[in-house]
Amino acid sequence: MSLKNILENWSHYRRGIEEGGHHDYEHMWGMAIDLNKCTGCNACSVACYAENNLPTVGKERLMKGQGLHWLRMERYWDEPNVGGDDQEFQERGGSFIPTMCQQCNAAPCEPVCPVAATYHTPDGLNAQIYNRCIGSRYCANNCPYRLRYFNFYSYYEESWPEPLNLQLNPDISVRDMGVMEKCTFCVQRVRSAKDTAAREGRKVMDGDVQTACAQTCPTQAIVFGDMLDKESKVSKIWAAHEVELGKAKQNKSNKELRGYRVLEGLNTDPSVLYLDRVREV
């Protein structure tokens, strides 16, 4: 493999190493989040809690920084308080970025796990195997986005006292203490959709699979789909904003285009595209 080849095909090469060769992926799950539409309502975060059996750690532990929100709503004040209290956050200069595991194609968290509890699936997802994890937390240290969370305690009794434990999602486990976890792009829903499609003898169509956050967002700011399907909504958004997978530096000549990926200069090749807020000049 020549150096030029590697640099141009890094993402494909990296996935190939994981699989022991170069394959064509069946799906490549990706997301596009329109920050202009995001109101910061946190419904996506709550939906993630409900869908993925996330424990509520309590105020004290959250203040210590031991929270477990796979999807976090980050609030930044990029302009000084321009409006009064009667206005929404956005008019007052606040912006929101819902961040979840970026499912990097060249994930820095994958090579450093001592027991190989995290790896890249043929779906383009970064998978976390809860029962293999021994909790060395090296993956969390290597994630530049800090999107990996750790079970500092065992939350089962505290977070879901009877009868709340009855509302747990049976499709996904409740994690033991000492285990790392993170957003999985609702892999249980992905698997379920693939099973249904296989049963019905067809391929997975765009819209069959919706992550909990995409499903709940009231403004449809989050779009989830298969990047390998050129007709899917998410592929069209990526193409419209001229952002490509497998490249660390995108072509940014057209200033009208708002698409960007977070920290892509670190060569992580994330699968989540953000569309920057339209701002008044």
Added chain:
Amino acid sequence: MQTKDINENIAWAKINKDVLRSMENPRMGYWVALAACVAMIACAVVAEIYQYQVGMGPANLNWPHMWDLYIATFVFWIGMSHSGTLLSAILHIIQADWRKPIYRFAEAMTLFSLMTAGLFPIIHLGRVWNMYWVLPYVSDRGIWPNFRSPLVWDAFAITTYMTSSALFLFIGMIPDLAICRDNARGWRQKLYTVLSLGWQGDDRQWRNFRRIYLMMACFLIPLAVSVHSIVSADFAMSIMPGWHITSFPPYFVAGALYSGCAAIITLFIILRYFFRFDEYMTIPILEKTCKLTFAIAMVWSYLTLIEFASVWYGHDAVAKEALVERFVGPYSPFFWLMLFCGIIVPFALAFEKLRRHLPTMFVVSLLLNLGMWLERWMIVTPTLAMSYYPFAWDIMWPSMVQWAIVFGSFGWFGLLFLIFVKVFPSVSMYEVKEMVFHRRHYHSEEIATKLHRREGDPQPGDGPSTEGVRS
């Protein structure tokens, strides 16, 4: 003022007697020290049981501070383990014979530091009970550890180094164990008989012994360098600012040698005082150790300042910010203390008056090691506090659980060392005899000319060597 490394007129019998006397029934002070070590270990055990049952939360670990004192102390203990290798192996190869009275306890220190360090990768895991998954064993599911992870390299490197150090310590002790066997009764005699492997001190045995010892010394030196380079890879192989630094392997090895040398000075002064080893662990030898420590301190200081300079003049804005944060941020008091202990305090080792003053050297050596421990902490925590993602910037201080376990690790080391000095000779008797012999004949022209090739070699027509044989 003594200037000779050792008194050249010490009788062999006196050497035996002095060293064997250190292994006699201990006085009250020893039992007090032992009890203190056990108490420290008890603190750590209580804290660890609590942490094992409740989770890593009580340690004040949080997002993003996923590693803290456990990893820092782990690296510190691995660093201290380089003492024995440096003194034993490196100085042996360059034939610096002043190491002979002091290398035995240094090697013991190496082994016990490794045994202490090895506890921490286990303690810091979230699911400690599954720690053996890091080892490559044939599982029925066909699952192997991830060989690309520096933590797995750690497991290999440390086990190899620990085994090799233990073997080196043991093999080097065989002639001494034979002396102990010849002078012991009861359970000690049984123990030494087994351990001395039937050593009789004849010529063939000595020749083989010297060859093996040299081979092991040559083997151990690259191993020591590689161990700490691999431990530094835990940081250097990540992408975090302040960790992803190419100079980390040599930097950590220099820090390790530094830490080990300082610990040698500490234990030198302690053993010399309590066991009255003044004839063997002499002031000139202490001075030489101090000079060596000073040299290594300057190497470490250089590498530290170079690391700062290369980040400061580099293009990586995030790394530069992480560096500046270490100087002015919330952890800066410890950072400045580390720089003081690591760069300024060693200058006390440059002055002969201070080098000869034992209480000063004791305090200086403890400060040097404090500086090294702080250095490890200042590598781990400030990077995690302020890395690439501003939303995740956070200041965190370790809790009593972490401090208790770190504190207890010193007790564990102390316990192992205390047991060692009472069961095994902490000064190498046969090597001290060699040193005295060579020094004595160095001054005697007549004998020096009679000896060909090397001093101590038998002449043609001589009978077999009678050293060590029971009379």
